[in-house]
Amino acid sequence: xxxxxxxxxxxxxxxxxxxxxxxxxxxxxxxxxxxxxxxxxxxxxxxxxxxxxxxxxxxxxxxxxxxxxxxxxxxxxxxxxxxxxxxxxxxxxxxxxxxxxxxxxxxxxxxxxxxxxxxxxxxxxxxxxxxxxxxxxxxxxxxxxxxxxxxxxxxxxxxxxxxxxxxxxxxxxxxxxxxxxxxxxxxxxxxxxxxxxxxxxxxxxxxxxxxxxxxxxxxxxxxxxxxxxxxxxxxxxxxxxxxxxxxxxxxxxxxxxxxxxxxxxxxxxxxxxxxxxxxxxxxxxxxxxxxxxxxxxxxxxxxxxxxxxxxxxxxxxxxxxxxxxxxxxxxxxxxxxxxxxxxxxxxxxxxxxxxxxxxxxxxxxxxxxxxxxxxxxxxxxxxxxxxxxxxxxxxxxxxxxxxxxxxxxxxxxxxxxxxxxxxxxxxxxxxxxxxx
Amino acid sequence: xxxxxxxxxxxxxxxxxxxxxxxxxxxxxxxxxxxxxxxxxxxxxxxxxxxxxxxxxxxxxxxxxxxxxxxxxxxxxxxxxxxxxxxxxxxxxxxxxxxxxxxxxxxxxxxxxxxxxxxxxxxxxxxxxxxxxxxxxxxxxxxxxxxxxxxxxxxxxxxxxxxxxxxxxxxxxxxxxxxxxxxxxxxxxxxxxxxxxxxxxxxxxxxxxxxxxxxxxxxxxxxxxxxxxxxxxxxxxxxxxxxxxxxxxxxxxxxxxxxxxxxxxxxxxxxxxxxxxxxxxxxxxxxxxxxxxxxxxxxxxxxxxxxxxxxxxxxxxxxxxxxxxxxxxxxxxxxxxxxxxxxxxxxxxxxxxxxxxxxxxxxxxxxxxxxxxxxxxxxxxxxxxxxxxxxxxxxxxxxxxxxxxxxxxxxxxxxxxxxxxxxxxxxxxxxxxxxx
Numbered sequence: 001x002x003x004x005x006x007x008x009x010x011x012x013x014x015x016x017x018x019x020x021x022x023x024x025x026x027x028x029x030x031x032x033x034x035x036x037x038x039x040x041x042x043x044x045x046x047x048x049x050x051x052x053x054x055x056x057x058x059x060x061x062x063x064x065x066x067x068x069x070x071x072x073x074x075x076x077x078x079x080x081x082x083x084x085x086x087x088x089x090x091x092x093x094x095x096x097x098x099x100x101x102x103x104x105x106x107x108x109x110x111x112x113x114x115x116x117x118x119x120x121x122x123x124x125x126x127x128x129x130x131x132x133x134x135x136x137x138x139x140x141x142x143x144x145x146x147x148x149x150x151x152x153x154x155x156x157x158x159x160x161x162x163x164x165x166x167x168x169x170x171x172x173x174x175x176x177x178x179x180x181x182x183x184x185x186x187x188x189x190x191x192x193x194x195x196x197x198x199x200x201x202x203x204x205x206x207x208x209x210x211x212x213x214x215x216x217x218x219x220x221x222x223x224x225x226x227x228x229x230x231x232x233x234x235x236x237x238x239x240x241x242x243x244x245x246x247x248x249x250x251x252x253x254x255x256x257x258x259x260x261x262x263x264x265x266x267x268x269x270x271x272x273x274x275x276x277x278x279x280x281x282x283x284x285x286x287x288x289x290x291x292x293x294x295x296x297x298x299x300x301x302x303x304x305x306x307x308x309x310x311x312x313x314x315x316x317x318x319x320x321x322x323x324x325x326x327x328x329x330x331x332x333x334x335x336x337x338x339x340x341x342x343x344x345x346x347x348x349x350x351x352x353x354x355x356x357x358x359x360x361x362x363x364x365x366x367x368x369x370x371x372x373x374x375x376x377x378x379x380x381x382x383x384x385x386x387x388x389x390x391x392x393x394x395x396x397x398x399x400x401x402x403x404x405x406x407x408x409x410x411x412x413x414x415x416x417x418x419x420x421x422x423x424x425x426x427x428x429x430x431x432x433x434x435x436x
Numbered sequence: 437x438x439x440x441x442x443x444x445x446x447x448x449x450x451x452x453x454x455x456x457x458x459x460x461x462x463x464x465x466x467x468x469x470x471x472x473x474x475x476x477x478x479x480x481x482x483x484x485x486x487x488x489x490x491x492x493x494x495x496x497x498x499x500x501x502x503x504x505x506x507x508x509x510x511x512x513x514x515x516x517x518x519x520x521x522x523x524x525x526x527x528x529x530x531x532x533x534x535x536x537x538x539x540x541x542x543x544x545x546x547x548x549x550x551x552x553x554x555x556x557x558x559x560x561x562x563x564x565x566x567x568x569x570x571x572x573x574x575x576x577x578x579x580x581x582x583x584x585x586x587x588x589x590x591x592x593x594x595x596x597x598x599x600x601x602x603x604x605x606x607x608x609x610x611x612x613x614x615x616x617x618x619x620x621x622x623x624x625x626x627x628x629x630x631x632x633x634x635x636x637x638x639x640x641x642x643x644x645x646x647x648x649x650x651x652x653x654x655x656x657x658x659x660x661x662x663x664x665x666x667x668x669x670x671x672x673x674x675x676x677x678x679x680x681x682x683x684x685x686x687x688x689x690x691x692x693x694x695x696x697x698x699x700x701x702x703x704x705x706x707x708x709x710x711x712x713x714x715x716x717x718x719x720x721x722x723x724x725x726x727x728x729x730x731x732x733x734x735x736x737x738x739x740x741x742x743x744x745x746x747x748x749x750x751x752x753x754x755x756x757x758x759x760x761x762x763x764x765x766x767x768x769x770x771x772x773x774x775x776x777x778x779x780x781x782x783x784x785x786x787x788x789x790x791x792x793x794x795x796x797x798x799x800x801x802x803x804x805x806x807x808x809x810x811x812x813x814x815x816x817x818x819x820x821x822x823x824x825x826x827x828x829x830x831x832x833x834x835x836x837x838x839x840x841x842x843x844x845x846x847x848x849x850x851x852x853x854x855x856x857x858x859x860x861x862x863x864x865x866x867x868x869x870x871x872x
């Protein structure tokens with residue numbers, strides 16, 4: 001490993017035609033094509049390549065791909081060992097590379113690209129250690145784990161010493177939790193039945209299929225029309241019964257007063273949470289909603305762009321369920337910072353994973369959280385959504401409503417050659433065959 | 437005007453080699469090349485072209501240019517009159533175009549691009565009305581002004597009715613204030629002397645030059661080294677004396693505790709404000725700093741990415757000086773929303789204008805604020821920085837420490853042919869002549 005250096009970083013534009021079936025449709029995103037900005041890190045060793053992703057919904061994915069190449073320039077020629085041994089510092093350096101920082105900082109297109117690049121570095125890290133990424137994290141002594149994190153801007157609520165204590169106090173039970181989660185899988189909920197563009201009949205049929213497959217928890221999209229939403233909620237409760245978990249997701253459609261008003265009507269369906277009721281930037285607005293609708297919780301995080309925002313959501317009690325996304329945050333590194341703050345504030349982490357690629361990445365975050373950070377499964381569920389598993393070499397697998405713990409080394413987001421040939425944009429066969 | 441339609445929107449990459457002289461250097465941005473992502477809207481009428489900009493500091497400017505083209509696609513073929521008559525709705529539509537929204541929302545590369553596009557539409561608007569943009573705004577009846585604003589996500593603190601009242605109560609004095617500001621200019625401060633990369637001798641020399649030109653207010657960059665900062669502050673107070681205004685700008689270099697600690701040391705230099713003490717996303721952190729260092733104020737806003745963030749800064753008392761930037765926000769439209777909230781919370785607006793292009797745009801915001809929104813100059817100063825005036829057809833002009841009210845129709849950010857030939861990137865003569 002000493003002499004391996006990074007030779008090139010490619011950014012590839014890969015898009016899946018989900019808009020043809022309305023998979024993925026919600027109140028704000030009516031016809032998305034789920035897409036990946038795919039980072040491929042080549043080294044001087046032919047059998048060591050890092051694959052990382054971030055997720056978008058179609059147009060503009062090329063902007064993220066171009067930004068991946070910008071960050072890539074900063075890593076080419078460096079030793080892999082030095083990067084991995086100083087990952088927190090390298091993260092800080094890249095995220096603070098000033099001209100790209102100006103375009104954020106730590107948000108938007110550039111931060112999405114940073115996520116893809118750092119996720120690819122974690123993939124490489126796992127391969128070098130011959131472990132899946134969750135296991136790399138789970139096996140790190142607390143001091144090593146702190147070294148992959150940039151504490152800049154969060155030390156006023158979480159010092160390194162506090163973070164160390166959080167990790168040290170759960171160090172003892174790691175082996176037992178690893179065994180348990182391997183045997184039982186990580187609890188999950190499905191979003192596959194509840195996309196907004198589905199007809200009522202398709203909704204009923206999908207709910208029945210998902211229940212038959214063992215799912216106990218379901219998320220449905222709301223926010224386009226209150227009367228349609230209430231009708232759909234009636235159908236859903238009818239189908240799933242009173243005891244299964246039901247979560248609502250408005251995808252930022254509402255103002256604060258509208259959110260509170262809708263939840264007064266929806267309260268009788270006993271939802272676990274309302275997700276993204278308003279602007280993802282509105283910390284104080286989420287706090288107002290949370291106060292008004294308790295004991296129903298507010299869930300948000302998939303568009304929460306960095307640890308500074310999460311810090312404030314936690315400080316304000318504005319988020320009862322933390323839906324961080326390691327592809328929106330600056331990769332696994334910044335996700336670990338958020339896991340630690342969530343542990344301090346005792347907020348359960350239920351990552352955003354309702355699409356291809358995301359499910360593959362976030363399973364590592366949730367499993368590592370259980371083994372090494374929060375040490376708890378209480379109120380925790382990892383989102384799952386079907387689609388395009390065959391495009392991945394090692395897709396995430398859910399059985400009986402639970403993610404199976406992945407064993408492939410690295411992050412497991414490598415695409416198959418067939419998948420790349422089909423979905424590369426705009427030259428892939430799916431995009432040139434006249435379907436689009 | 438009825439039949440004029442938009443034919444094409446070009447995005448151009450224009451970069452100025454400011455890093456060669458260390459103009460623009462600060463604690464976070466050590467060697468920026470001040471750059472413009474330049475939007476040019478062509479219509480079916482040969483003498484009507486809209487020019488808009490946003491500002492970056494070099495690498496990655498091309499990402500914003502590409503995003504301008506993405507938004508441009510959504511406007512081509514539309515009637516100019518329909519866009520201008522429904523500008524608030526068109527703004528909402530473009531900013532919420534879902535695949536690009538996913539890359540923000542309303543932040544980062546895509547929102548910078550939206551700013552350039554809407555600023556170009558305002559340029560066109562002014563040209564059609566034969567007025568500079570500040571005058572277009574100043575002459576709007578309150579109801580018309582509200583129609584260019586998207587109130588989504590801010591109505592919990594500012595309803596349309598409240599906004600109407602704010603505008604209506606100052607309607608009477610508009611003509612007098614217009615006459616006054618034309619006669620006296622808009623008060624300004626200069627950042628040109630205080631860049632971090634300058635030597636002590638250059639700092640002294642520039643301060644003397646600026647005082648000789650009539651400047652009464654000076655901003656200096658801090659944040660790289662506390663001991664250097666204190667030494668420079670001693671020099672500055674020695675040069676400018678006890679009565680002239682001195683502002684400090686840390687460009688986000690610090691954590692919250694570091695900011696408070698530094699300001700304890702800097703207090704004896706009686707600064708008006710500390711600008712960007714920490715992460716621009718840290719509303720609660722800024723509030724903590726503001727509480728600790730009062731009566732010195734906290735100034736921030738140049739990286740505050742949308743009206744939802746400003747809303748919370750105002751709610752928390754976290755910002756005593758509002759430094760909005762109409763090129764970071766989604767153009768003039770969103771800036772007007774922020775001006776109204778600032779008026780409600782009685783926070784003075786001192787826009788971010790310390791660079792080429794920015795000074796040309798923000799003068800319209802400040803002058804319109806004085807005439808039609810806040811109706812006050814108290815604690816208000818508009819930033820000014822020299823550089824590359826000759827590249828603009830109608831550069832902003834400061835005389836005796838005050839911006840002269842511009843009279844050219846539109847926004848006044850059109851570049852000269854010579855300027856474009858020199859600074860277009862990478863093909864301009866300044867970039868191909870071996871200087872770079």
